[in-house]
Amino acid sequence: MNPSRNVTSAVPHPSRARLHPGAGNTRERGIALIMTLLLLTMVMALSVGMVIAMSSQSLIGGYYRNFRGSFYAADSGLNVGVMTLENQLTAGIPTAFANPPIASPTTLATNVLSTLNSSYGSSTSLNAGDASSSWKESFKITSSSLSLAPGSPTITSYDNTTAGCTPTTPCPTGYQYIWNYALTTVGSSSGSESQAVSESGIITLKITGLAKANSVSFAYFGAFIDVYSGGTGPLVPGTMTGPMFTNGAWEFMPPTAPWTSPYIFTDPVGQVASQADYWNTSHNPWTYTASSADSYGSGSQLVAPTFDEGFFMSQPAVALPSNTFNQEEAVVDGMGNAGWTNAQTTAGLAALTNVTSTSTPWTGSTSSGVFVNQGTTATACGTKTPPCILGGGFLVESKTVTTDVQLLPVTGSDTAQKYVITQNGTATTIVVDPAANGGVGTTTITQGSTTYPTLSGVPENYLLSQPQTMLYVDGQITVHGGGQGQPAVQDNSMISITANGNITATGDVLYKTEPVTIPADTLVPATGTNPMNQVLGLYTANGNFVTNTSQTNIEIDASIATISPTESAHCSSGASAGGGQTSVTTINTFNNVGGMIQSCIYPAPISTENTWFDRRFTARAGFAPPWFPSTQLQQGGALPVNTTPTIQRLQWLNTSAQ
DSSP: OOOOOOOOOOOOOHHHHHTOTHHHHHHHHHHHHHHHHHHHHHHHHHHHHHHHHHHHHHHHHHHHHHHHHHHHHHHHHHHHHHHHHHHHHHHTSOSSOOSSSSSOHHHHHHHHHHHHHHHHSSOEESSSGGGTTSOOOEEEEEEEEEEEOTTOOEEEEEEOSSTTOOSSSOEEEEEEEEEEEEEEEEEEOSSSOEEEEEEEEEEEEEEEOBOEEEEEEGGGOSEEESOOOTTSOOOOOSEEOSOEEESSOOEEOOOBTTBOSOOEEOSOEEESSSSEEEEETTSSSOEEEEESSSOBOOGGGOBOOEETTOEEOSOOOOOOOSSOOOHHHHHHHSSGGGSSOOTTSHHHHTTOEETTEEEEEOOTTOOEEEEEEEEOSHHHHTTSOSSEEEEEEEEEEEEEEEEEEEEEEOTTOSSOEEEEEEETTEEEEEEEETTTGGGTOEEEEEETTEEOOOEESOOEETTTTEEOEEEEEEEEEEEEOSSTTOEEEOTTOEEEEEESSOEEEOSOBEESSOSBOTTTOOBOOOOSSOOSOOEEEEEESSSOEEEOOSOSEEEEOSEEEEOOHHHHTTGGGOGGGOSSEEESSOEEEEEEEEEEEESOOOOOOEEEEEEEEOTHHHHSTTOSSTTOOEEEEEESBSSSSEEEEEEEEEEEEEOSOO
16 A cells, blocks of 8 residues: 655745745836936036026126226226316417416316316217227216316516516516316226226426527526537436437437436427437447437337427527626626626736735736635725625636535535635635625635634625625536535525536535425425525536546536537547546446536446436526526427426226225
């Protein structure tokens, strides 16, 4: 019999149901969908961010573009406004010269300002007229002022050669007007952005009448050279102020070591020749090219002087001294050629006696010593108490020796000037004080340890009835002050030193108070104790002005003249002939407060030469060193009125709140 079988129902085993493949695939498809949606959302977010970023960048760029456009529109508006002021002021000058040329400069300024505001007080497009294809920006002037500067106008030139014009009452022929201006402009772009800028400064108009010959001192020039022939050599560079002129042609060079300073000319520069000479220093030897342009060359050989008030060629020549005072004679009679004596004769100089002894007269054989015209009687001295000083100064005989002259202001005084004259080791000290002795003045003399009787009075220019001193040296001299940077010329002293030979500066010769500011070269106002009459002239008709010093830099405050027809005829002979400026030692910077007037121009080892013109020589009628050489000068131009406008910006500000 077989074993028996149990029969069961077909119910799956629970474990087999869990392993059935169909149920697991359905759940995995749901996760993939979620991941896809997340990735799609992220891509969309990034895309939106990129769109926003690009839009922001475009907005920022557009704003910046409009901002800069507004700024430049405002700045352009300033330039338009300033030029309008200058043009309207110039247009307000009458076509015929009058004294003064502008009847009411204050009224003119008011009218000019009214014209400016009516033209540009409202929004003005910058793309009008010839600029119609330019910017779309605009500007308007929101505030403006124009006022005559205190002390303006000033008279810059005089005429004393025509009827009614005399040396004591000269007629003005030139004026300088200065206005202070201030402007604020607002610039706008195509958007809503705006920018405001402000500017202030001065506008100067120099007005000269018809060209005519006027008698002026050679101190009128900041620089003058009679003979400047082509190929002589370039001018030493530097800043040169005051009128400059040559009867030849100016010669300039590019920046070349050690002459690396730029040429800066603040006043008119003129010449007789129709072309200037421009040097090329890349060649060996150097070469030059004549050109009627005011600059020449390119690159490192570019010669481009700055001419603030123009470079004028083909001008009429300036005559050499036609009425030079005789400086020796001025010592004798205080008048020069206009006097009643003649120093060239023995009778004239015979009136002089040694400063230490009235019993030692000057003679033709005298080779050394210091001499003066002394009065010993009441008849000779007049209102002065004997012994007294007569004439215009002192004669130093220096035929066989070189005389050293030291200038010193007396400490504690505003008027007393000291002269220390040394020959062969012996020093003669002279102190001239016009304020002493109740205003009559005193002249004291010391030699060695001996002090001689005080002379009543001081040297005087009898043509002007003014205390002035001529120191005439019959030979060569060296001159200096108390030391580098130390004053030499007293505040109220008016001095000329003339030499019959070379004048050699061995150290600084400085005014106690400078007459002009440096480097602005503007006049220093007078004070109660200093009416700004101090002046020094250095003059030789047959020698050179020479620097021979251990100083690296040297300053000479004086109008320096080495000029005469005789020396001009010998310029081709070289520096040994005289009539020019030379240096024995190498000078880094030579500063001159006054002017340099020469017959000839010679090479000198000077790297930079600056001239700070003494503007009193043009601003004050007849003001010059005593008995200085003079000439007939053609002043003015071909037009009824010559006007030279200049603009000087003093301040510029971006006044926007950006």
